[in-house]
Amino acid sequence: MHQRFCNIGDPIIVCSFPRSGTHLTIDLIRKQFHETRPWKYLLERNDHLYVPIEGLVSKHDPCDEEAVARRMRVRTGRPILKTHFFPGFKSLVDPFTHWIDWINERGRFVYVFRDVRSALSSLYMARQGLVPGTDDLNPSDFLRYEHCGMNIPQWWNENIKQWLSHxxxxxxxxxxxxxxxxxxxxxxxxxxxxxxxxxEPLLPRPLRTAWQSRWSRVTKIRPESTAIVPGYWRPMATPAWQELFDEKDNDFIKTMAAEALNALKSEIAPQFADRLDNGRKASKGDILN
Structure with missing residues (x-):
């Protein structure tokens, strides 16, 4: 193991397709286990309470690896990492292979998934920050947009399939x-x-406005929520998928995502098969993702 990770607890990696409940899962783990309750300085960003793996290769905000490792070593017993990457982390090429080795050797992976139509409708509303080149697309065209060599439902399908085999x-x-x-x-x-x-309450309290987020950042060392609050990049509420996607869109989603849907319904969450098949309308909980 690379010396940078000495004296750091075994990592917990929360992985998901975007807009599937990632932050809710992170915050639930942070709230309900003593070893996973990191602290931050007042005024420090909330994302210093976990490690976004994508941040390691960000061109806009280069990562200080040693500072990240020091935070994990000093502030928590079991650090939480977050990713929307596929397993294998092929985007983490040199000089980050030591991160991949440490994550795979010592990590426990928690994969949060969501009804495909709810995830894709939420992704559509947040597309400006997550899927470049789609700002002007309507919902139907967005579903069929090619991203990383596949359309959007296929991206969801492949993300689910690959992670479930991990x-x-x-x-x-x-x-x-x-x-x-x-x-x-x-x-x-x-x-x-x-x-x-x-x-209690078992679920972390959500942040619902940008002002709440700013106040939490200023006044709390352990805020309950790390969620990206509504604003330009994140709308206050996601419409029900039935309001965004028509019958042809729904059929297209089911066809493109069939393999993952079948795996979820038959093996992973058979008790929720009907809900995964027929979907549900957005609820107040959806703002937590």
Missing amino acids: PNLLPVYFDEIISNPKSVIARLAEFLDLTPLYK
Whole structure:
């Protein structure tokens, strides 16, 4: 193991397709386990409470590797990392191979997934910051837009398929976090080998405005939410997918995402098969993702 990671606890990697409940999962883990409750300085950014793996290769905000490692070493027993990359982390080429080795050797992976239409409708509303070149597309054209050699539902399908085949991974359904957080916390505790706190309210309190986010950043060392608050890049609410996608769009999504949908319904979350098949309308919980 690279010396940079000496004396750092085993990492917890929260992975997902974008807009699938990533921050809600991160914040649930932070709230409900003592070993995963990092602190930050007042005025420090909320994303210093976890490590966005994509940030390592950001051209706009280059990462200080040693500073990140020092935060993980000093501020928490078990650091939380976040990624939307595919497993294998092919985008983390040299000089970051030591990160890949450490993550794969020591990491526990929590994969949060969401109904495909809800995820894609949320992604459509947030596309300006996540899928370049799609600002002027309508919902139907967005679904068929080629991104990384595949259309958008195929991207979701491939992300799900590849992660579900990854060893040492716990799949978590977004809707179950909202509807039955205690059950999810119990499964996380067993998988991560940690003792749950069951701190009430079980779900982290959401940030609903930019002012709440700024105030939290200024006044709290352990804010409950790291969510990216509504604003230019993130709308306040995502319309129900039925309002964005017509019947042809829905059929297109089901066809392009069939492999992952079938795996989720038959193997991973059969108790939610009907909901995954028929979807649901957006709820107040959707703002937490």
